Amino acid sequence: MTRRVRTRIAPSPTGFLHLGTARTALFSWAFARHHGGDFILRIEDTDVARSTQEAVDQIIAAMKWLRLDYDEGPYYQMQRLDRYRQVVEQMLAEGSAYHCYCTPEELDAMREAQRARGEKPRYDGRWRPEPGKTLPAVPDGMKPVVRFRNPLDGDVTWNDMVKGPITISNRELDDLIICRPDGTPTYNFCVVVDDWDMQISHVLRGDDHVNNTPRQINILRALGAELPQYGHVPMILGPDGDKLSKRHGAVSVMQYQEGGYLPDAMVNYLARLGWSHGDDELFDRDQLIAWFDGAHLARSPAQWDAAKLNWVNAHVIKNxxxxxxxxxxxxxxxxxxxxxxxxxxxxxxxxxxxxxxxxxxxxxxxxxxxxxEVSPREEDLAQHVTDAVRPALRALRDRLAEIDWDKGTIASSIKETLASHGLKMPQIAHALRVLVCGRVQTPSIDAVLALFPRETVLRRLQGV
CATH class of the missing domain: 1.10.8 (Helicase, Ruva Protein; domain 3)
Incomplete structure (x- = not known):
């Protein structure tokens, strides 16, 4: 690495942290930790109408639960508005941005005419200053947007960490809006300024951002900024092959905490959705950090598998x-x-x-x-607490009232009761489980009973 590794995760607080963003955060965190760099949390909250404090709190809680510790942040874009406006003014002064006074109606008509001619709808540059060009008269009382002056010719090429070389022609890109009439900056512009100011070296994100990347690269170049290296990971798909969504079940990270999953299991499972280290399926955080060098990121979408997650979680619980x-x-x-x-x-x-x-x-x-208290099922009582077993249960209850309360002594009392009543272990064990535990299957009955208070066992055996 020729520069210090600095990665970021930049969720929008218009909803809770979902699994795709959590995986991106994990990849960015592991990459930074592997290279001894920095991981930064940024909250992209310029969508004022939809952003909520509850979502911010949930995002931070999810990061804490997953133990994805960040070195800087959280930074909030709404606290950086003066910085964005400063850069907009700089670009206007340098000629890499310009004011556009098109009304929404004009833009709609422009696109309709382009569609009618079989062209791709795009801004036609009518307010873009050019040598010898006469611009329309500025409308009275109308506040303009600010557009980026995108290069007209050439290509944007980058070597994607996941997809390899990608080239997009500048002719496919129009002059995007970087600042709205009310002075609030737009997403693609804020991202660029943030990545520039925060010296982000590597951007790992979902491949739904691929089309944003050439625009962001062109703005960074216009600002004379060093480019980060980009990596676009494929989406996570649901079991039916469609993009993972709410209809596939829980997609908020914190729902998995509520569902009884451990953070180490989620980290292990999420890491394997789009990345691999040989055939290793189970690993801890230290191993993940040691292995995650940015290679072996999959180009194909990963598919969510609830059964696999349960298998990983069971392993983590056991250990x-x-x-x-x-x-x-x-x-x-x-x-x-x-x-x-x-x-x-x-x-x-x-x-x-x-x-x-x-x-x-x-x-x-x-x-x-x-x-x-337990409520045994009537069918279990009828099947296992029979007249043939009741005398033995009463005798066992009397023994249990007198003995030392430990697993070994309980086991001996059960065996002695079986011998004196001519029964086999399953007959009395099943009856004990139904009456004391409310279910037919448990671990070894002596171990199970030993962890109950003696009084509880005697009470649940009362009246057999």
Whole structure:
């Protein structure tokens, strides 16, 4: 690298941080971390009508949850309006921008006439100053837009980090508006000034921005600014092959936190959507940073696979310490109005049940029987709590009331009860699970019972 690596993510706060932007943020973060550079958060909030503080808060919360720490920011474009106006005035003075007084009606008529002639609709440059050209009379009382004076000839070429060399003719580009009549700058202009001022070296973003890139490059060149290197990653597709959208389910990052996913799992899974390191499917953040050098970014769209995400999340849950899992599960209980955070056995419960769960929600579902009353299904009671088993259950209850309350002693009591009543383990184990846990399947019944308070077990076995 000939210059310090500085990357950015620049979401618009017109909605919550969605998965595509989160993946772009991840790629930009990992690239900066790999090269020992800087990662910057920028909030593009010039769309005043649609931007909300709630969306800003959600974006920052999502970045924090994913642990994509940024070195600078958040910068807000609305706090930089004076800087944008300064650059607009500079460009007007240098002749790389000009005032245009076309009305919306004139622009509509212009485009209609072009379509009628079979031409691509575009601004025809009628207010563009040229040597020897006479411009129309300035309308009274009308505030103009400011347009960028795009080169008329030549090409814009860049070597895209993902797609390779891309060339677009300047004849395909018209003179875009960089400042509206009310003085507010437009998206493409703000992006250029921000990237210039913040010395952004690499821009990773979705390939829906490819058409913006030649315009931004031309403005940067007009300003005499050093160009960043661009990389345009393909979109994420839904399971049906269409662009991932709300109709495919949750697309806001924070919905996945609510759904019981761990940030390390989301980072692992998002990284593999459009990037690879050999056949490695599971890796941690340190490995991602070590491997993410900007190569091996896929040119083809990635497809969202909920089952694959669950597989990754199950792996991360399994390999997360019980001390870390317990407070996270307690948060899910709190959202359900269940006070479980202070339970001394919560870590042990996580250890016993986490291998069965793809999400923290599933883990909380399993552990709920320890904190709220259960309601066994009538069909389970009828099938497993039979007259043949009831005497043994009553005898076992009497034993459990007297013994030391630990897994080994509980296991011995169950075996002794089975022997004295001539039953097999599944007969009494299933009945115990139904009555005490409210479900037929659990881990080893002695381990499950040992984590209940003795009083709870005795109460749930009362009246068999």
């Amino acid at each position: 997360t310490s019980d001390a870390e899992l317990a407070p996270l599960v307690a948060q899910h209980f709190a959202a359900r109005g269940i006070a479980a955070a202070a339970a001394p056995t919560l870590e042990a419960l996580c250890a016993l049940f986490k291998d069965r769960c793809a999400t923290l929600v599933e883990l909380a579902d399993w552990l709920g029987m320890y904190f709220v």
